[in-house]
Amino acid sequence: MRPILLKGHERPLTFIRYNREGDLLFTCAKDHHPTLWYGDTGERVGTYVGHNGAVWTCDVSDDSSTLLTGSADTTAKLWDAKTGECYFTFTFDQPVRAVALAHGGKRAAITTDPFMGVPSAIHIVEIDLEDRSRQTARVIRRIDGPQGRVTRVLWGPLNRTVITGGEDGIIRSWDAENGEVLKISQEHSKQIQHLSMSEDGSHFISASLDKTAKVFDSETLECMKTYSADRPVNAAILSPIRDHIVLGGGQDAMSVTTTSSKAGKFDSKIYHKIFEEEIGGIRGHFGPINALAFNPDGRSFTSGGEDGYVRIHPLDNSYFEIP
Numbered sequence: 001m002r003p004i005l006l007k008g009h010e011r012p013l014t015f016i017r018y019n020r021e022g023d024l025l026f027t028c029a030k031d032h033h034p035t036l037w038y039g040d041t042g043e044r045v046g047t048y049v050g051h052n053g054a055v056w057t058c059d060v061s062d063d064s065s066t067l068l069t070g071s072a073d074t075t076a077k078l079w080d081a082k083t084g085e086c087y088f089t090f091t092f093d094q095p096v097r098a099v100a101l102a103h104g105g106k107r108a109a110i111t112t113d114p115f116m117g118v119p120s121a122i123h124i125v126e127i128d129l130e131d132r133s134r135q136t137a138r139v140i141r142r143i144d145g146p147q148g149r150v151t152r153v154l155w156g157p158l159n160r161t162v163i164t165g166g167e168d169g170i171i172r173s174w175d176a177e178n179g180e181v182l183k184i185s186q187e188h189s190k191q192i193q194h195l196s197m198s199e200d201g202s203h204f205i206s207a208s209l210d211k212t213a214k215v216f217d218s219e220t221l222e223c224m225k226t227y228s229a230d231r232p233v234n235a236a237i238l239s240p241i242r243d244h245i246v247l248g249g250g251q252d253a254m255s256v257t258t259t260s261s262k263a264g265k266f267d268s269k270i271y272h273k274i275f276e277e278e279i280g281g282i283r284g285h286f287g288p289i290n291a292l293a294f295n296p297d298g299r300s301f302t303s304g305g306e307d308g309y310v311r312i313h314p315l316d317n318s319y320f321e322i323p
Contacts, residue, residue: 002314003282003284003311003312003313003314004041004042004311004312004314005042005309005310005311006027006037006042006044006309006310006311006312007308007309007310008027008035008037008044008047008310009027009029009031009033009035009308009309009310010029010031010308011029011030011031011054011308012029012030012287012290012305012306012307012308013027013028013029013290013291013304013305013306013308013309013310014028014029014030014054014055014056014057014290014291014304015027015028015055015056015057015058015290015291015304016028016291016292016293016302016303016304016310017058017059017060017293018039018293018294018295018296018302019039019060019064020060020062020064020296021064021296022039022295022296022297023038023039023040024036024037024038024039024045024060024064024081025037025038025039025042025293025302025310025312026058026060026067027291027304027310028055028056028057028058028069028291029054029055029304029308030054030055031054031308032051032052032053032054032055032071032073033047033048033049033051033055034047034048034051034055034058034067034069034079035047035048036048036081036084037310039295039312042310042312046084047084048067048069048077048079048084048086049084050077050079050086050089051069051071051073051075051077052071052073053071053072053073053074053095054071054072055069055070055071055072056070056071056072056096056097056098057069057070057097057098057099057100057152058070058099059099059100059101059108060081060101061081061101061105061129062104062105063105063129064081065080065081065082065129066078066079066080066081066105066127066129067079067080067081068099068101068108068127069099070096070097070098070099070110070111071095071096072095072096073095073096074091074092074093074094074095074096074112075089075090075091075092075096076089076090076092076096076099076108076110077089077090078090078127078132078135087132087135088132088135088137090110090123090125090137091137092110092112092123093112093115093118094112094113094114094115094116094118094120094121095112095113095115096110096111096112096113097111097112097113097149097150097151098110098111098150098151098152098153098164099111099153100153100154100155100162101127101155102127102155102159103155103158103159103201104159105127105129106126106127106128106129107124107125107126107127107140107159107176108124108125108127109122109123109124109153109155109162109176110122110123110125110153111123111145111149111150111153111164113149113150114145114147114148114149119144119145119146119147120144120145120146120147120148120149120150120166121142121143121144121145121150122142122143122145122150122153122162122164122174122179123139123141123142123143124139124140124141124142124143124162124176125137125138125139125140126138126140141176141177141178141179142179143162143174143179144179145164145166146166146168146170146172147167147168148166148167148168149166149167150164150165150166150167151165151166151167151191151192151193152164152165152192152193152194152195153165153195154195154197154204155176156173156176156201156218156219157201157202157218157219159176160175160176160177161173161174161175161176161182162174162176163195163204163218163221165192165193165194165195165206166191166192167191167192168191169186169188169189169190169191169192169208169210170184170185170186170188170192171184171185171187171188171192171195171206171216171221172184172185173221183220183221184221185216185221185222185223187214187216187223187226188206188208188210188212188214189208189210190208190209190210190232191208191209192206192207192208193207193208193209193232193233193234193235193249194206194207194233194234194235194236194291194292195207196235196236196237196238196292197218198218198238199238199240199296201218202217202218203215203216203217203218203224204216204218204238205236205237205238205245206236207233207234207235207236207247207249208232208233209232209233209234210232211228211229211230211231211232211233212226212227212228212229212233213226213227213229213233213236213245213247213271214226214227215238215245215273225273225274225276226276227245227247227271227276228276229247229249229269230265231249231250231251231265232249232250232251232288233247233248233249234248234249234250234288234289234290234291235247235248235249235289235290235291235292235303236248236292237292237293237294237301238273238294239273239294239298240294240296240297240298241297241298241299242273242298242320243272243273243274244270244271244272244273244279244322245270245271245273246268246269246270246271246292246294246301247268247269247271247292248268248269248288248289248290248291248292248303249288249289250265250266250285250287250288250289251288266283266284266285266286266287266288266289266305267281267282267283267284267285268281268282268284268289268292268301268303268313269281270282272323279322280319280322282313284303284311284313285303285305285306285307285309285311286305286307286309287305287306287307288305288306289303289304289305289306290304290305290306291303291304292304299314299315300312300313300314300315301313301315
């Protein structure tokens with residue numbers, strides 16, 4: 001499984017997102033410039049220039065026309081995905097950490113970090129994909145978040161709920177209309193690094209610094225599966241066609257020098273989704289893996305590391321022979 005190596009970022013990767021068809025790949029990094037690549041060849045299409053801080057997350061509309069990004073420069077931006085033009089900017093008083101477009105693309109959830117005594121918050125905004133000239137900065141609902149950062153956000157089934165993972169290790173399900181907390185899961189003991197929804201929206205997977213990834217029911221937040229690793233887990237993704245998951249992580253260089261050498265390995269680990277067993281690994285990065293995304297066709301996945309590289313991993317025939 002020879003990877004396709006993409007070098008377009010000067011700083012560590014933070015987030016990776018495919019469009020619905022899997023032919024486009026969006027990457028975010030601490031170098032301020034989200035980048036677009038072709039999903040099959042890894043050819044670089046271009047960059048989105050306009051942020052003045054690390055870009056933490058992004059999301060793309062179902063028709064691949066619009067990209068939403070969130071940055072430490074206190075803004076979330078809407079871009080024409082094809083031309084690279086930024087056509088609207090949401091400006092906040094705190095750094096933006098996570099963004100997610102609702103199913104259908106008519107709303108978005110944007111989270112902001114606690115800053116200067118102001119707590120974290122979840123902002124529900126309207127998105128007008130049909131007529132960009134009508135786009136406004138109006139926040140439909142501002143939901144006061146928990147103590148610490150809200151690191152990831154997802155929309156639940158039918159856009160009725162917003163699911164968040166936080167610095168406190170707690171996963172919460174919020175009512176998208178009134179902002180009430182509906183469910184809480186305290187299965188993790190350390191910060192949530194990543195949340196990824198299954199294709200059918202029935203369940204999602206979390207990644208945590210407590211060295212585990214867990215699968216939860218999207219409605220009840222019941223923990224159904226736990227995958228234990230020997231290192232902090234920064235990203236976890238679900239295969240859209242196999243009962244497999246992929247974990248990525250690894251301790252940073254400072255931590256590696258004070259712990260066992262084993263903890264510093266930076267390979268992607270493949271686990272069986274049902275049996276919770278590790279079934280393989282793919283090496284490549286020279287630092288912790290910060291981001292993972294499966295191609296929607298399930299035949300490749302992409303990783304992004306602290307080393308600034310993006311790697312597309314085509315899965316060969318031997319992988320598909322694994323039970």
